[in-house]
Amino acid sequence: MIDIKAKEKMVERALLVGAYTEVTGRTEAASLLEELEELVKTLGIPIMDRMLVHHREQHARLLIGTGKADEIVARAKEQGLDVIIFDNELTPSQQRNWEKLAGMTVIDRQEVILDIFARRAQTREARLQVELAQLEYSLPRLTRAWGHLVRQGGGIGARGEGETQLEQDKRRIRNTIDRCKRELEQVRQSRATQRKDRKRTPVPNAAIVGYTNSGKSSLLRRLTGADVLIEDKLFATLDTTTRKIALPNKQPLLLTDTVGFVRKLPHRLVEAFNATLEEATVSDFLIHLLDASQPEVMAFYNTTMKVLAELGADEKRMLVVFNKIDKVRDSTAIAALRTHFPEAVFISVHTGEGVDELIQRMADLVSNGMVTREFLIPQSAGGLLAQLHRQARVLETTYEGDSVRLVVVLPARLAETCENLLKEGGAENLINPTIFTDKLIVTG
Template structure:
């Protein structure tokens, strides 16, 4: 990886290059360049200049773009005092090496920018391992960049030159590091799977909040559950899934999970590395697909999220489409979105508008195997009271003269425990005498 983010260096200046290719929709290159601006700013880099290049043909093997245009951009970067050129396309290792040899500057692509942001945001052991693995796999074919000053020292014989020997040693080190990271990550994944199995033993439904990065997922989780998950106005503020309990209006409990945000052109190696984290999406009973209604690129964000869900194998999950930040919209835009998405919900986490309707829809989708019950437990059975608190959701508890009165929802598979203590149980349906049919009610 490049060392342009070395904290000992003064503020790094970056020249950004967007690319519009023949297979892209008109204007898509400019939108992606705007997004790249935000990504680069999240790294703490100063943007000296940004420009959009239109390619008539993607087959430009040396620099991805034409040689003349590449030379022009290199000259512009040096004139602006830029330390790094950021290209909003995936560069092959050879193209990246060509750029750096010609310009004498660090040159990175969109993949490396996103990898650096993930590395900066990772907090937990699992996220750190996942990002480290993705970075190592990205850098392995690019190791020649680090040893270009030795590449001409080629000796004779089986051992080759100094540069060749050092490069091979580094490749072995990186491969060994990748193997070690995969082993450590497998242990963490196993621990997460064990935790998930323990949660699933309790019949509590679960939902996952998914969506484009910076759509307000963590803010929604905090608002609904009273949690204190980091919710910042920046891309990829949350990398690790966070699960909190949400008590629905009908008294049932829902496990609500906040997930890492998606983005267009999310590097495939990051999707692979974070599959263990994103498995929370696959095992959820339903998804809450949150969209930033005030973002002008909302259609692309919607399509990107659906594409990543399909790659994860979660496209068939029941999904609530929810538009957030409606308080920032004018009436015309809001009416247009409602007409385009008649089955969607429209909320504002900031003002609280629409959250009650969202909770009602969550109730409808939160399928579980519990039932509401009104119980009176004798004082001699405090052990049962404690157990019912553990396996179900007690909405109300009151100590009376003849026992403890509990109101709540409890798993049907434990019905044998609490059925004897149900207050006013429903009478069992009467059996009809053999050979007789119930008479029809006259109207």
């Protein structure tokens, strides 16, 4: 990644600012500012003060009027603070204008989230995605990052006489962006290959999605025993983890923990993390996990659904699950959620309450994607027989000469795979597909 000039001193104390235009939007602005505080704390930056600023209209130069801006700067300088952090998105020019006015570092919510992602990324894929997002964010802000941009470049390798350092740096960043995109495409192709391998041995899979810090990793650990990082912090984990669980009907299910969402998630991060979030788009169904103890739980639900819609995954079968019910003190809050989401499951990953019901509901969803088939399989096809006993529910077994007749309940994808294998081995080995639905026989 292109090196950015280091700040002259470490950021030590911050002033948070949330600006809003509608009087009715004060409550939401206050909630967002609290969330920004949690994000900033994740970076380890002490917060000394917070300000909610109402302004009537957006100003091109500083987002808000000069009077309010001077008030914010005076408050920051009076307390000897090092950085002003806006919950609002600042344009590159607004950011430069603010730093010129304040004489200190000024950043916005996007930069905070990008910094958190940069610290949390562990795998090569996640690091590439973060690097791409950071580069695209920093490209129009280069004049803020470098102090030597007015110099002219010349000689061999320069793009024309008198090319500025800024132009050289922008060219370097664009080249690096292209490199990141190429490498990410390779990652996506590798994922596609892995999915093809997974489909050869089809096992239903579900993706756990939801707002950050709703308990997705904790749920994955409780259900599967997966050794995953669990912290009470926003964006504690960025990398997907997939583990297998055996459902009550002995049907295996793959569970994938995905990156959490947040309000005002930078769109470039949605795009950059598309390869990771693809797990949600290709899953058989989604487990939408929500924190029932949060007053803004409905806003969190809407945020997640909006991102899923951008990914084209909002129409998938979905099981809504409310976690942390042990932290809810107001019983009317749970009653209201049950009214709005009558099909939802209410659990506490911490105490285990409701987890058994969740597992049964997951089994029901898997069963809804199941079909019943009758196969005549040569006894020599030991691998296929073993696979069916391992991944399907065998209802009936009879032996006929050198073949085994099986009636099994199995995922539709596995049924298709078995049928193709048997067709390749000879049409006489496959009974014409017969689907048993609720004990009614429908001949295909």
